[in-house]
Every structure is written in structure tokens, then in C-alpha cells.
Amino acid sequence: MPSLFRRADRSGLIAAGVALAACAGLVLYGVVDTGDSDGRPERRTPTASVTYQVSGQGTADITFQARSEAGKATVVKAAALPWRRTVDVPLGQAPSVSITLGENGGQARCTLAISGRYVQSATASGTFGRATCTGVLPTAPATAS
Numbered sequence: 163m164p165s166l167f168r169r170a171d172r173s174g175l176i177a178a179g180v181a182l183a184a185c186a187g188l189v190l191y192g193v194v195d196t197g198d199s200d201g202r203p204e205r206r207t208p209t210a211s212v213t214y215q216v217s218g219q220g221t222a223d224i225t226f227q228a229r230s231e232a233g234k235a236t237v238v239k240a241a242a243l244p245w246r247r248t249v250d251v252p253l254g255q256a257p258s259v260s261i262t263l264g265e266n267g268g269q270a271r272c273t274l275a276i277s278g279r280y281v282q283s284a285t286a287s288g289t290f291g292r293a294t295c296t297g298v299l300p301t302a303p304a305t306a307s
Contacts, residue, residue: 208252212251213247215244217273220264221243222286223262224238225237228249228251230255253300267289269287270286
């Protein structure tokens with residue numbers, strides 16, 4: 163009978179090994195699989211690099227547009243100044259940055275640069291002072307001539 167138990171132990175180990183290999187294969191497939199079942203490349207929206215900058219002292223609430231195709235804004239409450247952010251904005255959207263000073267007032271200046279070229283600046287001052295800088299992006303990528 164001892165040989166019967168050895169055979170049962172061996173077949174149990176083999177079954178466990180096969181189950182473990184199957185699980186490892188499924189995990190590896192989940193890590194490697196991109197979820198792109200139709201073989202087409204992912205559609206990417208063309209963007210332009212936009213730099214928002216706010217100079218001054220103290221804090222300000224800053225609202226700016228980033229990568230949202232729907233035009234949703236990102237809000238940073240009580241951002242410490244000076245503040246700077248470079249983001250990609252979808253072509254066809256209007257990049258903008260708005261600043262609002264608090265009840266302590268002060269003075270802050272926003273600037274907007276598209277692809278490294280400064281486009282606009284504005285200054286907010288006083289209690290709850292506001293300023294907005296906007297720009298225009300093309301609706302299609304530029305072509306080389």
C-alpha cells in the first residue's frame with residue numbers, strides 16, 4: 163500500500179502545479195493585456211504645451227485648463243505664490259488661467275505661454291482681486307512645409 167500513497171501524493175503535487183501554472187498564466191495575461199481587443203491603436207487627441215504662471219506674494223485661488231477634452235477646469239485653492247504649471251491642452255480648446263486673491267488682497271500677475279511663446283499677462287490687485295489670461299490654440303496640428 164505504501165506505493166499507492168506515493169502515487170496519490172505525486173498526482174496531487176502535479177495537479178497543484180498545473181493549477182498554479184494556470185493561475186500564473188492568467189495573472190500574466192492580465193498584466194500584459196492592453197485591453198485593446200480590436201487591434202486598432204488608441205486614439206490620441208493632439209495637444210499643445212501650455213505654461214501657466216502666477217507671480218506675487220502670499221496665496222491665490224488659481225483655476226486653469228489642462229488635458230480635459232470637455233473643457234473642465236482644474237482648481238488650486240490657496241496656492242502659494244509664485245506658482246507655475248506646464249500642461250498639455252487639447253487643440254481647439256482655449257487655454258486659460260484665472261486668479262482670485264483673498265480677503266487680504268495684495269497683487270498677483272498671471273502669464274500664459276503656448277509652446278514657449280508668451281501670449282498674455284494680466285494683474286489682479288486688492289481685496290478679492292481677479293485676473294484672467296487666455297489664449298487660442300489651433301483646431302488641427304501644424305504641418306511642416
